[in-house]
Amino acid sequence: MGSLLDDLLAVLPADRVLTDPDLLSGHARDEADLCPAGTPLAVVRPQDTAEVAATVRVAAAHEVPVVPQGARTGLTGAANATDGALVVSLTGLNRILEIDPAERIAVVQPGVVNAELRRAVAKEGLAYPPDPGSWESSTIGGNVSTDAGGMCCVKYGVTGEYVLGLEVVLADGEILRCGRRTVKGVAGYDLTRLFVGAEGTLGIITEITVRLRPAPREARTLVAVYPTMATAGQAVSSVIAAGHVPSMLELLDRTHLRAIEAYRPMGLDTEAAAMLLVALDTGDEAGAELEQIAEHCRTAGASELYVAGDAAEAEALTAARRLAHPAMEHLATQTFPDGRGGLIVDDVAVPRSRIVELVTGVEEISARHDVLVGVVGHAGDGNLHPVIVVDLADSSSLDRGRLVFDEIMRLGLALGGTCTGEHGVGLLKRDWLAEELGPVGVRLHRALKTALDPAGILNPGKVIAPG
């Protein structure tokens, strides 16, 4: 056995193994501002499954940690490198291998960008629903590894519900194929689901078979503005209780309305407490149902209500929602200039009927610690993102930001919620996952990790702390 690098170069073409210091630091972390990250020993860019397997075998022989990465758009540090680790960047495995309209499935490599897959299947009259905010840059492999969500989940569910089968490189470099290409199949333990959301701690995903749906019709959208969070919450409850299943039911709070308006002026009501966006993707048939939803929104106390006249207008309204994250980043840099502004993007899902309690609780926590927190998210499925604005150069601001984060997590669990609705655990939520699971659940996580990765080389320290 030579050095790790020598052994890698013995089994991989030379251009797959990168050690340029700038490139190493460029692969240190994802978009979670506050999670620790180290400098990898090397970044490996395999071009196929065999090269991933060869890389893992060398790493296993050297007992060196392997950190898989996609586009590094994650929000929990799950893709963060540690000092001396081997980063395996899957972006070179970026081919759509197959789209089968008759079976309504696609087979893709993990480095395929979400939006690319969406566009490719749309040409066949099909849809791949999962739509994380990062869809123009995040990869399907990353989406699967974090079980990413998005705005459509209220109707269509999260990424995991679309994963039929996987090819996975295991901790010893063996290649597993699991799952199926058929619509139905219940053969054996659900290995596929075990790797979904495991953030690369149980294996490295090298191929994904996804289920597709018939393309939805055009969306029809309405916007309702509320003077209080309670009235907005009441509207959400009424719409859901009446049995409607919108394709989008989003909430933006005042902080977000102001941040978006400051970033891209579009005439949003910056005095409102909250804005709801509701869509139906059933084309012309949506009209009558959208009017019923509008009536629920009015009855709950909307101060203003606007129904988009056509699909283009509906798309413009949705675009405002999609600006939430960049607008909050802009707000952070305006509030704390010179690169000091940072965000802790939280992600908490509560029972739908507890949304108002969550949001008003967040307001109270924010005021008590004098930390700016905006709330945005998927009100229709109870999944909200409190976004905490901090000064990265001020330890007092960071400490208060972390306190606020912890108090929000505690509140979410107390409301019967979960510490992550769609972003995953990574490093950011590891302690809160343990809190949510309890000792028996933690023990079971460790047992599964040990069963699949006895030497602990696969993305160690993510999801669950070593035993």
Next chain:
Amino acid sequence: MGSLLDDLLAVLPADRVLTDPDLLSGHARDEADLCPAGTPLAVVRPQDTAEVAATVRVAAAHEVPVVPQGARTGLTGAANATDGALVVSLTGLNRILEIDPAERIAVVQPGVVNAELRRAVAKEGLAYPPDPGSWESSTIGGNVSTDAGGMCCVKYGVTGEYVLGLEVVLADGEILRCGRRTVKGVAGYDLTRLFVGAEGTLGIITEITVRLRPAPREARTLVAVYPTMATAGQAVSSVIAAGHVPSMLELLDRTHLRAIEAYRPMGLDTEAAAMLLVALDTGDEAGAELEQIAEHCRTAGASELYVAGDAAEAEALTAARRLAHPAMEHLATQTFPDGRGGLIVDDVAVPRSRIVELVTGVEEISARHDVLVGVVGHAGDGNLHPVIVVDLADSSSLDRGRLVFDEIMRLGLALGGTCTGEHGVGLLKRDWLAEELGPVGVRLHRALKTALDPAGILNPGKVIAPG
């Protein structure tokens, strides 16, 4: 430590532990005629989770196998006892603990019968979609443990898609709570999915939180009769390719049409090669779409086509389909009288476009071995049930039945299918699961089993043979 029975009686009320020989033999097996079964040492009927946990702790101390049972309506021997094992019958845990219409969830104990839950949530305007043929008798715990399917899966998916959270007694008697009550949640490894379909080999499910849906509207149904299997298959392909998502798309072959007509005469065309049943559960809105589907069915070559005039007529057509299993049982007893008639109910799912190849292949296998095989099932999702009629008292008939079964399994896998679409593995499919998984998948199954049940006491020998 006393005897197993003494130790059980020390921790459980006396009426929970049953050793009457008739009762023991009555709990020996499920409905899989050909799977081996033994006589349990005792049947335990716990009334709550603590009693299940106490039972497992005693069994673990004595290293005695524990076989969980529900209504024993399974079709793979997954609930079959072995000699000297402890059967744990969950039918006493039969309470619906909660129905929450605002959150669209229900929390139930495993012994609740599927149809009871359906009726209870229907009163709230909600639906629990999974509808195995056994719904009037099978339990939710059994449905979850086998990941049971049904006729609605083509639109609504199998049981696993409705399971949000579980309480599980682990192999050491510890109690795990996993999953969530929220619509969304991706916290940690998907423990919930690991227990779904694991047939009690990883833990004993004692509570289930299920997702509900708004009640569908009334169903509208059509029946189309075909002179050849190829034309029926063409109709299925056209309907799916056109983007329709029916709430039912069932196929019955000539053997089934004749068996049903002999069992309950209802004027079915017993000369037809196949009959399709297609439903839309969108009430009056279904009309136009059902006409489009009818057009696809006609174009494919239907010799007769009938659209149900109203919901009652639609229900009558569906009732014919629901008679398939009892009718085939009746056919078996008529063909081989004096209790000799038996069925091997197979369950294979192939890509939808390969259905015709599967059915014509089954016909060829049936003819070559001179064994009667009827085919029925869920054509819309490629999941069919070849039903093999055997003489249980004739070893040559049994041997030929098993040969036919194996050839059908081999054909299904060769067509890109899976060895089970909805019935599960149990004992019947164990070898074929291993064939489908390959050595790496088998190794992973054993690693998971060992991680969760190191002593191998939970339903040993089911799903996967011990290593």
